[in-house]
Amino acid sequence: MPENRSAPSPSVSRRSVATGLAWSVPAVAATAAAPFAAASLIKNPGINGWVQVTAGSSSTCTRSVTVTSRPSNPGRTPDGAPYGLYLYDTDPRGHYDAAKIVYWVRGNHTSRNRITWRSGGNHSSCWSGPTTGTAQRKSDGAVYTPYTWTYTCAIDPSTVSEDDRLYLKDFDVYADINQNFGGWYCEPLQFWAYREIRVDADGDGPGEPELMHFERHADLDRSRGFRSGDGAAPSQAGTDRAAGGGADSAAETSFDEASAIH
Template identity: 45%
Template sequence: MSQNSSSTTRRTVVKGAAWAVPTISVGTLAPRLAASLRIDPGINGWVLNSPESLGGCSYRLEVNSNPSNAGSTPDGAPFGLYLYDVQPGAVITNPQITYWIIGDQTASWTNLTGHGSCWGNASRGTPQTKSDGLLYTPYTWTYSNSPSCALNPANVDGNGRLWLQHFRSRASFTQPSNRCNDVTYWTQRRITIDPYGDGNPQVLTFERRNGTRGPYSGSQARMAPQTEQSTGAPVVAVS
């Protein structure tokens, strides 16, 4: 679970596993998968988000999908990034991870030891207002589609997971004065999957808010998994 501090300190502002939400019971999983696993469309898995105050309005935010001594995850699944329910003929492309940091700032991201080369570097996007009505700046990593980074369904492990490379990067940034004590962020995952390799790809995406303000529970929050067709139009939303 995420641990939220009631006051900003020089050390950790908020530290916890992304997707720290109640576990969904899944009764139709293959026997090798525990019934309590949380399985979302697209990129699954747990990462450790560690914001830290540096004094004033300056912060660091480290994201690590392979932390050491981090303890167990809420559903018992391992830390890391992976796909479930991959069909043998699936074609998988364009995995993306986006961190939306509250406010209009320019963060400098440094990839740390253990960061997979297929993830590359962050790209800053144009600040936008999210569903909670607040302005955020997006930083996106896109997984390479080169042959050496291809996600091959034949590599699904004995627990039904197809693993992506580990992700570990750290941002340094200074917040604008109106967000000086606020390190709220949305984490978004997105991937294109043609389940049977028959030319009918789907874009699978979902996002959640974490950090200073905690999870967002407003009526327009995309807290639940959401499946999109490649056109981007929502098809299924599970609450």
């Protein structure tokens, strides 16, 4: 069995939740940037990989949002790993199932401004959903509405790719999201992204399965909201990742089109 699993070091529970944020600049800016130094792979508990979140321009509180693990113009990820959803350090004897992704969208969208998610051209039928949950207050003090996609296809650990990653099928969804809940103020377009999978590393062996998961925050607005009609919100792109640190670590970083990936 491989010694290096996608869980944190023994001093940190594999069930711990890490929060963080990294942004992706437009491809034209990324290609003009100075060469990157070699980066260490970022390995989180369970489902790893990089997903791009983009929000289109708008002069109102409604934004067109796309979440995709297969962007058409991706640029470089923070650690140089490919876009996609995948597992590291799997064991061919292992059992891997019950994978799911939850996107929490800021605001109570269950009674007003309901969100209809649609499948993009690259979205795999292996990802079923979403189901809408009950709006809840998250650790940042704001209310968010959860949308859950579950992975219904078998995950075969014998199908590890040549780059030693066990890939899940593509995730590609989009929706128009209205962040106006009254008055002229637009709630910030913010998300919590949660990934979870059940891992029984030794399969039919004596080991117990573990639920491996992590969560991170993404903010697609430079400011903490803007007034409808004050001008178009800029088109922005975000690449989610988890970073080390606990619940008290920085959860929000403004996107700066002029900066490199960080």
